[in-house]
Amino acid sequence: MTASDASWRPQGAVRIVARDIWRRDAIGNFCFQIADLLRAAGVEAVLYAENFSPDEDIRPLADVFTQTAPADILFYHFxxxxPAFEALSxxxxxxxxxxxxxxxARFFTDSDPHTEGLVxxxxxxxxLARxxxxxxANSRTTAACLIEGMGPEAPAVEQVLACPPVLGLNRWQNIVAEPADVPQSPxxxxxxxxxxxxxxxxxxLEIFAHLARLDPDVHLAIVGGxxxxxxxxxxxxxxxxxxAERVTFLQNVTxxxxxxxxxxxxxxxxCSQHEGFCVPIADAMLLDRPVFCRPDPAMLEVAGDAAVILPDGQDAQAKARLIADTLADTARLSALAASRQARRAALAPGLEGAIIWQALRQAQP
Incomplete structure (x- = not known):
């Protein structure tokens, strides 16, 4: 089912709930995108969160308990x-x-005890998902994690709808490129x-240090909060x-x-050690750029054979050589470009919202 399919609409409002909804945050962006998708189809969509900007059209999470009617659909992001999960369920x-x-939690044990407790x-x-x-879930990998923790009454993994946590197959087309404060380099x-x-x-950074010795003209831009x-x-x-002079760190960019x-x-x-989906890889597919990544299951699920895998068994120097050799191999780059085209086609139904509509229809047949 697509947004243009006029044969079905929810009976009531769709109430979209997340603990936090912020612009420029992956979950927050996805919540806004779902609301925009539904509103464009004439469906009432209301956002609720515990933490949000007062400038946004978002209601306090507590309001969902008094405003939800039996004909509505709760769309909860976990x-x-x-603390509200049980009541929402x-x-x-x-x-x-x-x-x-x-x-x-193991990723936060030494650096962030507070986050370790939260996760x-x-x-x-x-x-409670029962x-x-x-x-x-945002991938089959993540779906397996959910089912694993649900207990003996959990459904099969195949019953979980895998849906990208981002909407807009052509979402970059309407964004105007702006100057980036990164040195020009070949x-x-x-x-x-x-x-x-x-x-x-x-x-x-360790891999890049070796790559910089192989290629005097390469630069690295690191964008992230x-x-x-x-x-x-x-x-x-x-x-x-x-x-240091060949690495640029950028934060809070448009x-x-x-x-x-x-x-x-x-x-x-x-080189991420854990992903649920990896939106930047999906964006690289959409913008037709090569991808180099670890063999993380979720990243491979997004990229398929369109990614150059940096094997865990190789040292940083070998990975740098693999990157340098790939960038110099025009035949390999052409093959990767063809694979990216296939991945874009595979990702299209989820990015266009078809799986969101499928979930709504299953929830309210």
Whole structure:
């Protein structure tokens, strides 16, 4: 079912709930995109969150308990411990749960005890998913994590709808590229994502240090939010490796700047140790840029054979050589471009909203 299919609409409003809804955050962006998709089709869509900007058209989470009618559909986003989860699972209406995945606690043990507790308690809430009519996840990998934690009454993984956490197959077309404060260089690699420990930016910098010795003309742009401490630590690593002048860190940039960087770059690179989906890889597919990544199951699910895999068994020097050899191999680059075209076609139904409509229809047949 697509947004243009006029044969079915929800009986009531769709009430979209997440713990946090912020612009420029992956979950927040997805919530806004779902609301826009439904409103464009004439469906009433209302956003609720515990934490949000007062400038946005979002209602306090507590309001969903007084404003929801039996004919409505709850569309709940689960990504971390949520004190309201149990009460939401009992709302007297059709209920959809979208699981964004939760980063394993081990990645925060030494650096962030507070987040370690939040993710641990969040994973312990997975049994509550049994009370929802439709289960969704951002990938098959994430769906397996949800089912694993639901207990003996859990459905089969195949019953979870895998849906990309982003909408808009052509969403970059209407964004105007803006100047990016990155030095001009013959070759540019790009990282987009948070600077959290599990994202592997330390490993990325080690690989880049070796790549810089092989290629005197390559530069690295790292785009992502993180604490001042994280940013300073990564900058120290770049200085220690002797590549500080060839690495640019960018934070709080516009979509126009990100688009310009994608269009300029020779490849997107990620050494992340855990992903649920990896939107930057999907964006690289849409903007037709090569991808270099670890063999993380969720990233491979998005990229398929359109990615150059940086094997875990190789050292940083070997991975740098693989990147350099790929960028110099025109036949290999052409083959990757053909694979990206196939991946764009495979991702299209989810990015166009068809799976969102499918979930709504299943929740309220």
């Amino acid at each position: 990504s971390i411990e949520d 009992q709302l007297a209406c059709a209920r959809i749960l979208y699981f964004h995945g939760i980063t394993p 641990s308690r969040g994973l312990n809430q997975r049994p 009370h929802f009519d439709v289960l969704m 070759r540019l690699l790009l990282y987009v994502g948070r600077l959290s420990p599990h994202k592997g930016v330390d490993d990325l 993180g604490s001042a401490e994280q940013l300073a630590r990564l900058a120290d690593i770049a200085r220690g490796a002797g590549v 979509d126009g700047v990100i688009k310009a960087l994608y269009e300029r770059c020779d490849g997107l690179i990620s």
